[in-house]
Amino acid sequence: MEYLAVPYRKMGCVFMDTSIVEDDIRQKFSTLLKKLKITKSDSKKEMREKYQYIDHFLRENIPTKLYRYRKLEDHTLKALKNEHISTTKPCAFEKFDSLIEINKKEVMRTVYKDFPRFDDLWAWICSENRVPSSPLKRFPRIVQTVITIGLRIRKKDERFKKDIKASHENIRKIIDDQIQNMLENEIDELRYIRYIASFCEKIDAYKMWEDYAAHNGFALEYNFKQAIPKNYTLFPVMYGEKYNATDLAIHKVVNQLPNLLIRVFNNHPFWHIFFKKRKLLSSFDELFYLKGYAYKKERYRYEQEWRLLSPETVKNSCKYNHVSFNPVAIYFNKKMNLEVFNELNQIAKEKGLRRHIVTVNEHLKTIAIHSIE
Numbered sequence: 001m002e003y004l005a006v007p008y009r010k011m012g013c014v015f016m017d018t019s020i021v022e023d024d025i026r027q028k029f030s031t032l033l034k035k036l037k038i039t040k041s042d043s044k045k046e047m048r049e050k051y052q053y054i055d056h057f058l059r060e061n062i063p064t065k066l067y068r069y070r071k072l073e074d075h076t077l078k079a080l081k082n083e084h085i086s087t088t089k090p091c092a093f094e095k096f097d098s099l100i101e102i103n104k105k106e107v108m109r110t111v112y113k114d115f116p117r118f119d120d121l122w123a124w125i126c127s128e129n130r131v132p133s134s135p136l137k138r139f140p141r142i143v144q145t146v147i148t149i150g151l152r153i154r155k156k157d158e159r160f161k162k163d164i165k166a167s168h169e170n171i172r173k174i175i176d177d178q179i180q181n182m183l184e185n186e187i188d189e190l191r192y193i194r195y196i197a198s199f200c201e202k203i204d205a206y207k208m209w210e211d212y213a214a215h216n217g218f219a220l221e222y223n224f225k226q227a228i229p230k231n232y233t234l235f236p237v238m239y240g241e242k243y244n245a246t247d248l249a250i251h252k253v254v255n256q257l258p259n260l261l262i263r264v265f266n267n268h269p270f271w272h273i274f275f276k277k278r279k280l281l282s283s284f285d286e287l288f289y290l291k292g293y294a295y296k297k298e299r300y301r302y303e304q305e306w307r308l309l310s311p312e313t314v315k316n317s318c319k320y321n322h323v324s325f326n327p328v329a330i331y332f333n334k335k336m337n338l339e340v341f342n343e344l345n346q347i348a349k350e351k352g353l354r355r356h357i358v359t360v361n362e363h364l365k366t367i368a369i370h371s372i373e
Contacts, residue, residue, distance in 0.1 A: 039283065088196060088198065089196075089320075107250050111253060182252055193314075206365045220331075221330070235309070328357070331369065
C-alpha cells in the first residue's frame with residue numbers, strides 16, 4: 001500500500017494523511033507526539049480537536065490483528081475465563097522500560113533569560129522597571145507585585161544583597177537537583193499511576209514465545225479495529241527515542257521559583273500558603289502519560305509492541321487490574337501440559353474462539369502454526 005501524502009492542516013501544524021503503511025506508523029506517531037501538546041491554556045475546542053486527531057490517527061492505523069503472549073499463571077488463566085484483558089502497573093515490571101530525557105541547558109536558558117548575570121538581576125531590583133519578560137510575566141499580577149515590591153523594599157539591605165547574589169549563584173545547582181528529582185519523581189509517577197497491557201504485531205515471533213510465554217504458554221489474538229475498551233488508548237511503542245520532557249521540567253521549575261525568592265527576602269507563612277495552593281503556570285502537557293509510556297530502548301524493537309493504556313490517574317497499591325474485552329483466537333504451545341491444554345481448549349470452544357497449535361523449534365528458532373478443526 002502506498003503512503004498517501006495528503007497534507008492535514010490543523011492547530012497550526014501540518015500532518016500527513018493517516019492512511020500509512022504499518023512499517024511507517026511508529027515514525028509518524030513519534031512525529032505527531034512531538035508536534036502536539038495539550039495544556040489548560042488551550043480552549044475546549046482546541047483540546048477536543050487535538051484529542052480527536054490522535055484518536056483518528058491511531059484508529060486508522062491499528063493492525064487488524066494484535067497478539068498477547070501469556071505464561072501459565074493464575075491471573076492469565078482467570079482473565080481468559082472471565083473474558084478480561086489483565087492490566088498491570090509498571091511498578092510490577094522487572095524493570096521500568098520507558099525512556100525520558102530533560103534538556104537541562106534549555107531549562108537554564110528559560111530561567112536565566114533576563115538575568116544571566118547577578119548584575120542584571122540587581123540592576124532590575126534597584127530600578128523601577130516593570131516585570132521582565134521571564135520568568136515572572138506568567139505569574140498572576142498579585143504575585144508579580146508581591147515579589148517586586150518585596151525585593152525593592154529590601155534593596156538597601158547589604159545582607160539581603162549578599163543573599164540574593166548567593167541565591168543567583170546557587171540556583172543552577174538547585175535547579176540541577178530539581179531536574180534530577182523531577183526525573184525520578186516523574187518516572188515514579190509513571191510506575192504507579194496507570195495500568196497498561198502489552199500486545200505484539202506478530203504471532204510467529206520466536207523471542208516473544210521465549211520471553212513471554214515460556215515456550216509452554218499460549219497467546220491470544222485480538223481485533224481492535226471495530227472497538228477498543230471505553231476510554232482506553234491503544235498506541236504503538238517507539239524504539240530508540242526518548243520522550244523529551246523539557247517543557248514539563250520548565251513548567252515545574254518556574255512554578256517553584258517564587259518559593260526560592262520568598263525564602264530569601266521574606267518568610268511570611270501567608271505567601272507559602274498562597275503559592276502552595278496555586279499553580280502559576282498552565283503548561284503541563286496533558287499527553288504526559290501517553291508520551292511517558294510510548295518510548296523504549298532499541299533492543300526491545302523485536303517486540304513490535306502496542307500498549308493499551310487505562311484512563312485512571314489515581315495512585316493506589318493495586319498492581320493488577322482488568323478490563324472486559326474478548327479475544328477472537330487462541331494459540332496453544334504444543335509443549336503445553338496436556339491437562340492444562342484440555343482445560344483451556346474447552347474454554348476456547350465454549351467462547352467460540354478460533355484455535356491453533358503452535359510448534360516452537362528451539363534449535364532452529366522457528367514457529368509453525370496449525371489450525372484446530
